[in-house]
Amino acid sequence: MVLFASRDAGTRSLRRARLRLRVLMAVFVLAFFSVGLRLVDLTTGARATKPQVLSLRRGDGAPDIGRADILDRRGVTLATNLRVNSVIADPSRVNFPERAAHRLADALGLNEAALLARLKRGGRFAWIKRRISPREEALVKDLGLPGVALQPDEERVYPQKNLVSHVLGFTGDDNQGLAGIELAEQDRLVGGEAKGKGPLVLSIDVAVQNVVREATMKAFLRFHAKGACAIVFDTRTRAFLSLVSLPDFDPNRATREPSTNRQNRCSGHTYELGSLFKIFTTAFALDAGAASLFDRLDASQPLYIGRHPIHDDHAKFRWLTVPEAFAFSSNIGMVRLIQKVDDPERQKGFLRRLGLFGTSKVELPDTRPPLLPRRWPFITQATVAYGHGIAVSPVNYVEAVASLIDDGRFRPGTVLRRGLEDVPPGEPVVAAKTVRDMRWLLWLTTDRGTGDQARLDRYLTGGKTGTADKAVYGRGYVKGAVVASFVSVLPVDDPRYLVLVTLDEPQGDAATHGFRYGGWTAAPVAAEIIERVGPLLGLEPSPPEARARMEARLQVYPAMNGHSHETEEGLAAVRLDP
Amino acid sequence: MTVFSRTDRSILGQWWWTVDRAMLAGFAVLALFGVVMVLASSPGIARTLRLSSEGFFIVRHLVFLVPATCLLLAASLLAPRGVLRLAVAMLAVFGAMLLSTLLFAPEIKGSHRWIFPFGLQVQPSEFVKPALAVVTAWLLARFEGLAGLPEALLAVGAVVLVLVLQPDLGMTVLTLAVFAAQLFVAGLGWFWIAGLAGMAVAGLLGAYALFPHVQARIDDFVDPTTEVYQVEKAMDAVASGGLFGKGPGEGQVKFTLPEAHSDFVFATAVEEYGALACLAVVAVFATIVLRGLVRVQACEDRFVQLAGAGLVVQLGLQAIINMAVNLNLMPTKGMTLPFISYGGSSMLALAFGMGMLLALTRRGARLR
Numbered sequence: 002m003v004l005f006a007s008r009d010a011g012t013r014s015l016r017r018a019r020l021r022l023r024v025l026m027a028v029f030v031l032a033f034f035s036v037g038l039r040l041v042d043l044t045t046g047a048r049a050t051k052p053q054v055l056s057l058r059r060g061d062g063a064p065d066i067g068r069a070d071i072l073d074r075r076g077v078t079l080a081t082n083l084r085v086n087s088v089i090a091d092p093s094r095v096n097f098p099e100r101a102a103h104r105l106a107d108a109l110g111l112n113e114a115a116l117l118a119r120l121k122r123g124g125r126f127a128w129i130k131r132r133i134s135p136r137e138e139a140l141v142k143d144l145g146l147p148g149v150a151l152q153p154d155e156e157r158v159y160p161q162k163n164l165v166s167h168v169l170g171f172t173g174d175d176n177q178g179l180a181g182i183e184l185a186e187q188d189r190l191v192g193g194e195a196k197g198k199g200p201l202v203l204s205i206d207v208a209v210q211n212v213v214r215e216a217t218m219k220a221f222l223r224f225h226a227k228g229a230c231a232i233v234f235d236t237r238t239r240a241f242l243s244l245v246s247l248p249d250f251d252p253n254r255a256t257r258e259p260s261t262n263r264q265n266r267c268s269g270h271t272y273e274l275g276s277l278f279k280i281f282t283t284a285f286a287l288d289a290g291a292a293s294l295f296d297r298l299d300a301s302q303p304l305y306i307g308r309h310p311i312h313d314d315h316a317k318f319r320w321l322t323v324p325e326a327f328a329f330s331s332n333i334g335m336v337r338l339i340q341k342v343d344d345p346e347r348q349k350g351f352l353r354r355l356g357l358f359g360t361s362k363v364e365l366p367d368t369r370p371p372l373l374p375r376r377w378p379f380i381t382q383a384t385v386a387y388g389h390g391i392a393v394s395p396v397n398y399v400e401a402v403a404s405l406i407d408d409g410r411f412r413p414g415t416v417l418r419r420g421l422e423d424v425p426p427g428e429p430v431v432a433a434k435t436v437r438d439m440r441w442l443l444w445l446t447t448d449r450g451t452g453d454q455a456r457l458d459r460y461l462t463g464g465k466t467g468t469a470d471k472a473v474y475g476r477g478y479v480k481g482a483v484v485a486s487f488v489s490v491l492p493v494d495d496p497r498y499l500v501l502v503t504l505d506e507p508q509g510d511a512a513t514h515g516f517r518y519g520g521w522t523a524a525p526v527a528a529e530i531i532e533r534v535g536p537l538l539g540l541e542p543s544p545p546e547a548r549a550r551m552e553a554r555l556q557v558y559p560a561m562n563g564h565s566h567e568t569e570e571g572l573a574a575v576r577l578d579p
Numbered sequence: 580m581t582v583f584s585r586t587d588r589s590i591l592g593q594w595w596w597t598v599d600r601a602m603l604a605g606f607a608v609l610a611l612f613g614v615v616m617v618l619a620s621s622p623g624i625a626r627t628l629r630l631s632s633e634g635f636f637i638v639r640h641l642v643f644l645v646p647a648t649c650l651l652l653a654a655s656l657l658a659p660r661g662v663l664r665l666a667v668a669m670l671a672v673f674g675a676m677l678l679s680t681l682l683f684a685p686e687i688k689g690s691h692r693w694i695f696p697f698g699l700q701v702q703p704s705e706f707v708k709p710a711l712a713v714v715t716a717w718l719l720a721r722f723e724g725l726a727g728l729p730e731a732l733l734a735v736g737a738v739v740l741v742l743v744l745q746p747d748l749g750m751t752v753l754t755l756a757v758f759a760a761q762l763f764v765a766g767l768g769w770f771w772i773a774g775l776a777g778m779a780v781a782g783l784l785g786a787y788a789l790f791p792h793v794q795a796r797i798d799d800f801v802d803p804t805t806e807v808y809q810v811e812k813a814m815d816a817v818a819s820g821g822l823f824g825k826g827p828g829e830g831q832v833k834f835t836l837p838e839a840h841s842d843f844v845f846a847t848a849v850e851e852y853g854a855l856a857c858l859a860v861v862a863v864f865a866t867i868v869l870r871g872l873v874r875v876q877a878c879e880d881r882f883v884q885l886a887g888a889g890l891v892v893q894l895g896l897q898a899i900i901n902m903a904v905n906l907n908l909m910p911t912k913g914m915t916l917p918f919i920s921y922g923g924s925s926m927l928a929l930a931f932g933m934g935m936l937l938a939l940t941r942r943g944a945r946l947r
Contacts, residue, residue, distance in 0.1 A: 017766045022876040033865040044854040
C-alpha cells in the first residue's frame with residue numbers, strides 16, 4: 002500500500018490537507034499509545050499488587066483464605082488454618098426450594114423454615130452452613146441439588162486452646178480478627194502467604210506461658226480470686242514472654258464463652274496497685290536527689306494530712322532509713338519522701354516519662370488508659386506515692402518498672418518477637434545510679450523485707466509486694482476487697498526478666514493465716530514461676546559472690562549519731578529489726 | 580479470498596475490490612468482541628435493574644446487531660454522492676427529532692436526550708453526529724479554501740445549541756472536536772487554530788463554572804483523595820484482571836460496577852480477559868483509525884477527504900475518551916465504546932456512520 006502518495010500534487014488545499022492528516026495520525030498514535038501504556042501500568046503497577054484489605058463487615062461473602070499463621074517465639078504454632086468446605090447456594094438456581102430446604106436441613110441439622118426463607122429470598126449467593134464435617138460433605142454431595150455447592154473454606158484453629166487466649170484473641174465467621182493480636186494485626190495477617198506475608202511470630206514463649214498459667218491458676222483457684230494477671234517480661238527486649246489473664250477462654254470457641262472470660266485483665270483492666278507504686282516514689286526521690294539511701298524518715302506515728310491519717314501496715318513506730326521504709330513498705334515513709342520534693346509537676350512528669358499517663362503501646366487492641374487523679378493537691382501526691390488514687394493496667398506497670406531496673410530508659414513493650422537490635426533507643430528516665438540503688442532495694446525487700454516469701458536459693462531475686470484496697474465504682478473502697486500483687490526481678494544483680502503476679506480479690510485461707518497480703522498470696526506464685534521458668538530460659542543459678550556483693554552494701558546502722566553520712570558510696574546504711 | 584473475480588463488474592464485485600477490507604475486518608472483530616462482552620457484563624446490570632430477564636440486554640443487543648450489520652454494509656455500497664444524500668436526509672430527519680427533544684423528551688438523569696417514537700428509545704443526537712460531519716464536509720468542500728466556513732458554522736452552531744440546551748456536554752464536545760479536526764484538515768490557518776484552542780479552553784472553563792455536575796466531576800478527578808465510586812470500581816476491575824484476566828465469565832468486580840455493559844465495558848473486559856487482550860482491542864481501534872486516515876489522505880477529492888476524516892476522528896475520539904475514562908485518565912464522561920458497549924438504537928447510528936466511512940474510503944471514491 003502506498004502510504005504517503007505524492008504521485009499527483011493536486012490543488013494546494015489537498016496538499017495541505019495531507020500534511021494536516023499526518024499530524025492527526027501522529028496525535029492518534031500518541032493517544033492510543035498512552036492508553037495502552039496506562040493499561041499495562043494499571044495492571045502491573047502498585048495498584049494491582051496492593052493488598053486489598055478485606056472489609057471487616059460480617060457476611061460479605063469474602064472469607065480470609067490462607068490467613069497467616071501465628072507462632073510463638075520458638076516457632077510453636079499458636080494459630081493456623083484447617084482446610085474445610087462450606088455449603089453455599091445460588092438461590093436463583095435452586096429449582097424446588099421446599100424440597101431443597103427439607104433435604105438440606107435434614108442432612109446438615111439446620112432449621113428448615115429459616116433455610117427455606119433464605120432460599121426463597123433469591124439473590125445469587127447464600128451461605129447454607131459454614132465449615133462442615135466430611136460426613137456432612139458426603140451427604141450434601143449425595144443430595145446432588147442444583148444450585149447448591151461446596152466452597153473451599155478455612156477454619157481458624159488454635160492448637161494451644163486456652164493457653165495463649167488473651168494475646169491471640171480470636172476470629173469471626175470470615176476469619177477476620179475480632180480480638181487480641183488477630184484484631185490488632187489484621188492487616189499483617191490477612192491473605193497470608195498469597196500476599197507474601199509469612200507467619201507472625203510473637204514474643205510469647207509457650208513453655209514459659211504454660212508454667213505461668215499453671216502456677217497462677219493454682220493460686221487463682223485456691224484463693225477464690227475474681228481474676229488474675231501474670232506477666233513475664235524480658236527487660237532487655239521489653240517483650241512479653243508470657244501474659245496470662247484469668248479466667249481465660251478457648252479461642253476455638255470464643256463466642257460461646259462468657260464475655261467476662263474474654264476480658265484481658267493484664268491490658269484491659271486498670272488497678273490501683275498500692276505498694277507496688279513505692280518503686281516509682283523511691284526511684285523518683287532518689288533520682289531527684291531529694292533523698293539518699295542514708296536518709297532517715299519519721300514513721301514513729303501515723304501521719305496526718307488535714308484530717309486524713311496515713312498508717313503503716315507493717316508499722317515499726319520509729320524512724321526508718323530509706324531502705325527500711327521501702328523494704329517494710331512504709332506508707333508514712335513514702336509520704337515523707339514525696340514531701341521532700343513537694344512538686345506535683347515533677348512527680349507527674351516522672352510518671353509520664355514512665356509511660357504511666359498514657360495507654361500502653363503494646364500491640365493488643367484492648368488496652369486501657371490509666372485512671373489519673375484530676376487534681377494534684379498534696380493529698381493526691383501522698384496517696385499516689387503509695388499507689389492509691391491512680392490506677393494503671395499491669396501491662397503499663399511492667400513497662401514502667403522495666404525502665405527503672407534495666408538501664409533507666411523507657412521503651413514501649415511488645416508481644417511481637419524482636420531481637421536486641423530492633424529495640425528502640427528509648428527515652429531516658431533515671432540515672433544509672435538510681436537503677437543500681439533500686440535493684441539493691443528490691444533485693445533487700447525479698448531478702449529480709451515484706452517479700453521474703455519469694456526468696457529463693459537458686460536465684461538472687463528482688464521484688465516488691467503490694468496489697469491495695471480495692472475501690473469499686475460508686476462505692477469507694479470496699480472492706481476486705483484487695484488487689485494483691487508481687488513484682489519480681491530476676492536475677493536482681495543483672496536483671497533479665499520481670500515477673501508480675503496480680504490477684505484480684507483473693508480470699509485468704511488457713512495456710513496464709515487468713516492474710517490476703519501480696520506477700521502471702523502473690524509472692525509464692527512469683528517464686529514458683531521463677532523456680533520453674535529460670536531453667537527453661539537457660540538462666541544459670543546466681544553465683545554466691547552475687548549475694549555477697551549485695552550483702553556488702555548492707556551495714557547495720559551503728560547508731561543514729563549522724564556519722565553515716567560520711568559512709569563511703571556503695572555502703573548503704575540500713576537498720577533492720579531482728 | 581477469491582469470492583469475487585477481479586473482472587467482476589457487478590456492484591458487489593466492485594465493492595469487494597475497492598472497500599478497505601482491513602477496516603471491515605476490524606469492525607467485525609470489534610462487533611464480535613462486543614457480543615462477548617455484553618454477554619459477560621449485562622446480566623448483572625439487568626439483575627440490578629430488576630428487569631424481567633437476565634438476558635434482556637443480550638437479546639436486544641443481538642436483535643439490533645442484525646439490522647446494524649445490514650445498514651453498515653448497505654451504506655458502504657453507496658457512492659460518495661449517495662453518502663451525501665443519505666447524510667442530508669438523516670440530518671433533516673434526526674435534526675428535526677433533535678429539536679423535538681427540547682419539547683417532548685422526558686427528563687432522564689437530568690437531561691432531555693431521548694425520545695420514544697413507536698416505543699423505541701432513540702437518542703437523535705447519535706444519528707445527527709455522523710450526518711453532520713458529512714454535511715459540513717460538503718459545505719466546506721464546495722469552495723476552495725475556507726470560503727464555505729460560514730454555512731458550515733451555521734449548521735454546527737445550530738446542532739450545538741440544541742445539545743447545550745438538552746444538556747449533553749459529552750456530545751457537544753465530541754461534535755465540536757470533530758468539526759475542529761475537519762477545519763484543521765481543511766487548512767485553517769495556525770493563527771485561527773491557536774484561537775480555537777483558546778476558545779476550547781475557555782469553553783471548558785465556562786462549563787466548569789456553569790454546570791455544577793461538570794464542576795463536581797472535574798474536582799473529583801483532580802482531588803486524589805476522592806474517587807468517584809464508578810471509577811474506583813473500574814480501577815478495582817482493572818487491577819483484578821491483571822495482565823491475563825480472570826477468565827471468561829470469572830469477573831467478580833463487574834457485578835458491582837455501574838454501567839458495566841455500556842460506559843465501563845472496557846474495565847469489565849480487562850477484568851475478564853486481561854490487559855494483553857485489551858491491548859489488542861486498542862490496537863484494532865488504532866489500526867482502523869490509522870487505516871482510515873491513510874485512505875483519506877490518499878484520496879483526491881476534498882469532500883471525501885473532509886467527510887472521511889470527520890467520521891474517523893469521531894470513532895477514534897469516542898474510543899479514546901471512553902478508554903481513558905475507564906482507566907481514570909480523564910474525568911468521567913458518559914460515552915460508550917463503539918461496537919463493544921451495549922448499543923440498542925445507538926448501534927444503528929454507529930452502523931450508519933461507519934458504513935458511510937467505508938463508502939468514502941473505497942478506492943477511487945470521489946464526488947465529482
